Amino acid sequence: MDTYKALVVREKEGRFSRAVEEVPISFLPKNEVLIKVAYAGLNYKDALSASGHKGITREFPHTPGVDAAGEVVETESSLVASGQKVIVTSYDLGMNTKGGFAEYIRVPAKWVVPLPDELSLQDSMAMGTAAFTAALAVDKMERAGQRPEMGEIVVTGASGGVGSMAVAILAKKGYRVIASSGKQEQYSWLKSIGAKRCINRDGVCDESGRPLLSPRWAGGIDTVGGDTLHTLIKSCSKEGSIAVCGLVGSYELKMTVYPLILNGVNILGIDSAETPLTHRKSIWAKLAKEYKPKSVASLTKIVTLDEIPTYMDEILNGETAGRIIAKIS
Numbered sequence: 062m063d064t065y066k067a068l069v070v071r072e073k074e075g076r077f078s079r080a081v082e083e084v085p086i087s088f089l090p091k092n093e094v095l096i097k098v099a100y101a102g103l104n105y106k107d108a109l110s111a112s113g114h115k116g117i118t119r120e121f122p123h124t125p126g127v128d129a130a131g132e133v134v135e136t137e138s139s140l141v142a143s144g145q146k147v148i149v150t151s152y153d154l155g156m157n158t159k160g161g162f163a164e165y166i167r168v169p170a171k172w173v174v175p176l177p178d179e180l181s182l183q184d185s186m187a188m189g190t191a192a193f194t195a196a197l198a199v200d201k202m203e204r205a206g207q208r209p210e211m212g213e214i215v216v217t218g219a220s221g222g223v224g225s226m227a228v229a230i231l232a233k234k235g236y237r238v239i240a241s242s243g244k245q246e247q248y249s250w251l252k253s254i255g256a257k258r259c260i261n262r263d264g265v266c267d268e269s270g271r272p273l274l275s276p277r278w279a280g281g282i283d284t285v286g287g288d289t290l291h292t293l294i295k296s297c298s299k300e301g302s303i304a305v306c307g308l309v310g311s312y313e314l315k316m317t318v319y320p321l322i323l324n325g326v327n328i329l330g331i332d333s334a335e336t337p338l339t340h341r342k343s344i345w346a347k348l349a350k351e352y353k354p355k356s357v358a359s360l361t362k363i364v365t366l367d368e369i370p371t372y373m374d375e376i377l378n379g380e381t382a383g384r385i386i387a388k389i390s
């Protein structure tokens with residue numbers, strides 16, 4: 062094999078182009094494990110990389126794709142076997158290491174998670190970094206004491222990848238979920254995947270500057286940041302946890318200490334990218350069983366490698382719903 066197909070983002074005079082190309086195998090980095098990609102997941106971070114965001118990807122030409130699942134074809138490590146079905150999500154994949162929007166990836170062995178028996182490669186990418194992040198959030202909230210009987214949990218950016226997976230996982234675990242979304246047309250779908258009720262995203266974004274508000278939920282999973290995250294924290298009831306996952310609205314958080322010292326609210330940071338392999342495997346084991354959303358298929362749209370560029374702008378504009386995965390080979 063001398064060449065393979067990949068989505069390549071190129072930079073020319075400060076402008077970025079995206080196209081599927083046949084590239085030499087030497088385009089891949091020199092890592093230990095060569096994987097034939099079966100499915101890749103599309104994420105917000107990929108859309109940033111595909112648009113030339115230098116905070117995500119420093120050098121171009123580049124192939125985005127932080128999520129990939131497939132079969133090992135060559136390995137220089139005893140940790141991974143040839144022919145093994147595997148999942149690779151985050152670490153540096155798709156950021157400054159050529160990513161999953163391609164027929165092949167080559168990665169360090171310590172990034173590789175064996176596919177749990179209960180999951181297909183397609184299911185694993187239908188969940189991908191989005192479900193992994195949502196699962197990390199639920200796991201961390203429960204370790205901080207969150208329980209279904211404490212009351213409702215709010216999820217922001219609920220129609221997005223992380224948001225919809227959070228709704229589905231929380232519902233499976235017996236939580237009553239409030240889905241906050243800017244897309245009224247997705248309310249019935251959000252209810253079908255587990256939301257008890259849906260509210261408009263404007264109603265979860267208090268701009269009054271007040272340091273504390275009446276309690277409205279017992280905990281939350283936030284993908285938006287800024288005033289939305291602040292609203293989640295200052296409207297959380299006593300001893301609840303707010304898991305901080307994303308920044309689609311803003312990277313800023315301006316707040317007082319009152320929710321923390323008067324209500325004991327926990328602010329939990331979620332970093333899926335650098336989760337160590339042992340914890341990573343235990344979260345994937347949960348995703349294969351007790352966290353697995355009831356209908357993964359209803360959360361997923363399947364596209365081709367050639368169609369990926371079209372979806373990058375839609376993701377950046379917040380126009381997509383649920384998970385989009387690409388069937389690569």
Ligand SMILES: NC(=O)c1ccc[n+]([C@@H]2O[C@H](COP(=O)([O-])OP(=O)(O)OC[C@H]3O[C@@H](n4cnc5c(N)ncnc54)[C@H](OP(=O)(O)O)[C@@H]3O)[C@@H](O)[C@H]2O)c1
Binds near residue numbers: 190220305334380
């Ligand atoms: N911490 C981690 O380890 C980790 C891992 C994965 C992702 N993330 C981050 O989590 C966030 C979500 O990622 P994703 O892959 O789920 O993205 P996504 O699928 O594009 O979903 C984002 C959702 O956010 C909402 N939204 C979009 N623009 C908004 C705005 N200006 N204000 C408020 N809401 C807006 C929309 O949902 P509604 O229309 O339903 O409101 C949109 O569907 C991103 O910031 C991403 O970088 C973090």
